[in-house]
Amino acid sequence: MSSATHVMPLRVRYVECDMQGRVFNAHYLTWVDMAHSEAVRDIAGGYDAMTEAGIDVVVAAAELSFRRPALFDDELVVEVRLAAPGNTSLRSEFAILRADELIAECVMTHVCVDTGTFGKSPWPAWLRDRLAEHA
Template sequence: MPESSSTPTAGPFSMPLRVRYVECDMQGRVYNAHYLTWVDMAHTEAIDELFGGYREIVAAGVDLVVAAADLQFRAPAHFDDRLQVHTTIHAPGHTSLRSDFTIARDETVLAECRMVHVCVDATTYEKQPWPAWLRAKLPGTG
């Protein structure tokens, strides 16, 4: 899934996570949709570290929308597991931004995800190139 590349990256950023009971299904495992929630949470944390916060980006007229998400499950998570969600953000394309995520319990990889976000105008939601000020803070462009 996430693969190594010569493209400059930011990160990995890491977010600790403790599995809540409500996130588990009748089989005692984390329900699959929660993994994407965790990925979104970790992406938000990485955006905060890179840009000072998602609200600042939107206030400057830029927003990010998900264009694609590919999630591969490797092993189950259970109630009260202590996990880490690792995020790597790659150099941006003209309008897109790829991020790779690994969800792990200790050394065991539970899931891997690749997500692509597209840069849009925060008012019209029309696709737009990354503004120069934002691009300068992204990996491989500064």
């Protein structure tokens, strides 16, 4: 993946592996969520800055494709690439890599919501501008 907004390194922990010695599938979404949180921290000052401004995000969709198994003690990176924000949504693409080998890919759509009602809310101009700079 080129033009990554953020790159998060990680090492596979034993607890993340199943009886087959491979990373259990649900952990990939955890890693994607962690990488997204780090990207939001870099771009917007983190989720605290967003919630203090009265907005939050919820996951509307996630699509995960497995290419190769990740194994205990593998050194991986999760690359994040953002699309230009929509009115209320943000599409993010993730690549999980072991060196140059693609392990998994994920596409997530987050929706901006009001922290009081959890109803859809347009991105505030300050955040839309910051997200667009990283798209």
